[in-house]
Amino acid sequence: NKTATESIDPATTKMLLEARRAGLETVWDRFNKQQPQCGFGQLGICCRNCNMGPCRIDPFGDGPDKGVCGATADIIVARNLLRMIAAGAAAHADHARDAVIVFKEALEGRARSYQIRDEAKLRELAAEYNISSWGEQGGAADLANALLSDFGRQEGYVTLTRRAPEKRRKIWESLGISPRGIDREIVECMHRTHMGVDNDPLHILQHGLRTSIADGWGSSMIATEVQDILFGTPSPRRSEANLGVLKEDEVNIIVHGHEPILSEMIVEAASDPEMIKLAKSVGANGINVAGICCTGNEVLMRHGIPVAGNFLQQELAVITGAVEAMVVDVQCIMPSLGGLAACYHTKFISTSPKAEFPGALRMEFSEERAAEIAREIVRTAVENYPKRDRGRVLIPRERSECMVGFSVEAILKALGGTPQPLIDAIVNGSIKGIAAVVGCNNPKVPHDHGHVNLVRELIRNNVLVVTTGCNAIACAKAGLLRPAAAKEAGDGLRGVCESLGVPPVLHMGSCVDISRILVVAAAIANKLGVDISDLPVAGAAPEWMSEKAVSIGAYVVASGVFTVLGTVPPVLGSPVVTRILTKDLGDAVGATFAVEPDPFKASKLIIEHIESKRRALGL
Ligand code: BF8
Ligand code: SF4
Structure with missing residues (x-):
């Protein structure tokens, strides 16, 4: 069963089977067609920075060891x-x-x-x-x-x-x-x-x-x-996650991309009574907005808008045949969506002045006319509902409850206004430490496998997990963002979560909201009078793929937090760079990178790191 190696999420494996049955290509098929991927690229040793090149270095040492200019x-x-x-x-x-x-x-x-x-x-x-x-x-x-x-x-x-x-x-x-x-x-x-x-x-x-x-x-x-x-600053609320949030009898609008500037307006327009009336007039029972990727996280955190899936599920959402409009802005949007949407009634709507896509219907957004344009987009989706081919609709049943909205302010409020109870729990050992598990999906890893297994192992070992981005969506789908998931945590963490009524995995937002995690780390360090690098905390990106993730990993380490990557960055062609990232940075900024594709082994690295920081603090 091939799909089992492609995703651990049952909604995803079902839709992938449907894609194959219908002869539709997805990211996994294209990934397979790329095999074997270029070894020079994987090792990071090709250069196209000038037109004397392209140059590449022989990793085995028999061919060229320098580019034309002399670069090693x-x-x-x-x-x-x-x-x-x-x-x-x-x-x-x-x-x-x-x-x-x-x-x-x-x-x-x-x-x-x-x-x-x-x-x-x-x-x-x-x-x-x-x-x-x-x-x-x-x-x-x-x-x-x-x-x-x-x-x-x-x-x-x-x-x-x-x-x-x-x-x-x-x-x-x-x-x-x-x-x-x-x-x-x-x-x-x-x-x-x-x-x-x-x-x-x-x-x-x-x-x-x-x-x-x-x-x-x-x-x-x-x-x-x-x-x-x-x-608005997010506060705890409940919602649902996975493709099962799409509705058989409503107009489904997916917001996908990153900027709440757009998705907020779509959410507002979709709740307009006039729009709902229009939806009823075309035979739908209402308008259902659902998110994908980080703009999904934004409206999930602030309004409890359900999230249909993470990065690798964007094409599958279209393949449900039940999406009237997929509305996108910027970042992490696959250019394959236009072609795929053309196989269904789905309107693939691009909105950003910066981002055009093949096969997209362009409805360019502007701040001045935001509400108006959002209404036009929603109307386009509603008017598209009668074109849905009921015979081709396949919405997987899977949808999991989740509790989201843990901004720094919300966490402090849950703790009674000060981080002290959290610090006490860390000091007395009921919570061993905190891990920020974040980042993308990547077809190099079975979808969600790295995310869900790493997070489960960590909470089982009394490590409180904070999450953002596509990891947060993976956790939501796996039920780890329910307060009831405290049962899966070790006794200490379980006790703390049950007394506060919060899940053992706290959804802190989109990828830009990793800044919230920095603020929490700084607050704890300041309270203890130490540096962030002294704290029993760690970071992980088990399935990262984007260049944004590279910048994030770099600032997390530069902030003093040990970080484990689950997919290998293109650096192994340089022993010097590899040594700097995994070792020398420790002397400079007090934290390093590690690479560990196996989430169970990665959890061990994190737990060992947390234990060593605890010992150094005398805990
Ligand atoms: O900004 S986690 S796949 S959606 S890049 Fe993209 Fe990666 Fe998802 Fe969030 Ni972040
Ligand atoms: Fe140009 Fe030097 Fe890069 Fe070759 S290695 S492409 S010569 S910059």
């Missing part, structure tokens, strides 16, 4: 990795910038569909940015401009890096990796990797850390803060 495998691998970080950091920076622009336009009255939903957070952020004009007219607009200035900052450092514990900032300072402007670091990545510029692997990777810090403590943190201000 170490230089080529380091440069390629830096370009991955640049691309990932750019994705988060552009996302954050767009959120700030909407915030600014909302304040100026141009983006009328958007409001301020969290005034308290707005004031706190203004204080952090030293907006002294606060209270007078224009105070909030000054904050918007101050946020924007972090992107092009020419003096000082990215503002929110101040949230990092002092010891951490000193480490960055001494290594020369405190990030200056967000855009500046990304531009400098491209400059340094141009032919004939930065040619020392360590020096190249240092800049990678700096760029990634500007992502984690800059772009991603700004995106989270501004989205909370505009759409």
Whole structure:
């Protein structure tokens, strides 16, 4: 049974069988057609950075050991990795910038569909940015401009890096990796990797850390803060996850991508009584919005909108034959969707001025006309409902309950207003430590296998798990985000969860919300008067695939958190780069990367790490 090696999620294996029966190609088929994948690429030793190339290094040592310009495998691998970080950091920076622009336009009255939903957070952020004009007219607009200035900052450092514990900032300072402007670091990545510029692997990777810090403590943190201000800070709520959330008798609209700027408006338009009336007039019982990927996480966290699946399920959602519209913005959207949607009645609707796709119906979004465009999109979906071919509808039954919405504020509230009870539980050992398990799916790994097994092992061993991104969706589908999942946890963690009524795995949001995890880590470190690298915490990305994940991994390690990757990054062609990432970084930033595809072994690495940090703290 081939599908068993492709996914551990029964809804996914069912839909994959259906895809094959119908002769439709999915990501797994294309992955198989790529086998064997290029060994030079896997090892990171091909370079196309100038037109004397492309060059590649012979990993066995009999062929060329340098590119035409003289670049060694170490230089080529380091440069390629830096370009991955640049691309990932750019994705988060552009996302954050767009959120700030909407915030600014909302304040100026141009983006009328958007409001301020969290005034308290707005004031706190203004204080952090030293907006002294606060209270007078224009105070909030000054904050918007101050946020924007972090992107092009020419003096000082990215503002929110101040949230990092002092010891951490000193480490960055001494290594020369405190990030200056967000855009500046990304531009400098491209400059340094141009032919004939930065040619020392360590020096190249240092800049990678700096760029990634500007992502984690800059772009991603700004995106989270501004989205909370505009759409509300998440609080605990219940919902459901997996393809079974699609409805047989309703108009199904999927929001897929990353920016809540769009999905929030779609959610609002879909609940408009006039739209619901229209849906009834075409024979549907209502309008059902469901998410995929991180924009799904955004509306799940804030509104309890159900989530239809994670990254590898996007094509399968179309193959249910029950989706009237798949509405996308940016990031992690497969260009195969247009062709697939054409095999069904599904409208594949692209909305971002930045992202066009073959076979997409273009309904370009603008902040000024946000509500109007969202209504047009919803209307298009509703009017498409009568075209659904009932004979081809196959919605798998699987849907799991979940509890979501654990922002930092929500966690503090659950703890009674202070992190002290959590710290006490860590000190007395009922909770051994905290692991952030995050990241994508990747067809190199059986879908969800890495995620679910790693998380299960960790909670069984009394490690509290915090999650975001596609890992969070995997956990939701596996039932691990239910308070009842405390039964699967070790006795200590179980006791804490049961007394608080929370799950042993806390959904903290989308991938940009990993910034929330940094804030929690900083708060605990500050409370204990230590550095983040002293804490019994770890990170993991069991099925990562995107360049954003590379930037995230880099800033998590640069923040002092040991991180285990489940898929191998393209660095093994350089013994020097591999040694820096897995060893030397420990001396520099107090944390390293490890690579372990087996989730059971990865859990052991994490637990050993947590135990050693506990011992060092005398716990
Ligand atoms: O930003 S986890 S597959 S959806 S990149 Fe993409 Fe990866 Fe999912 Fe979230 Ni994050
Ligand atoms: Fe080859 Fe050097 Fe040009 Fe890269 S930069 S393609 S290694 S010559």
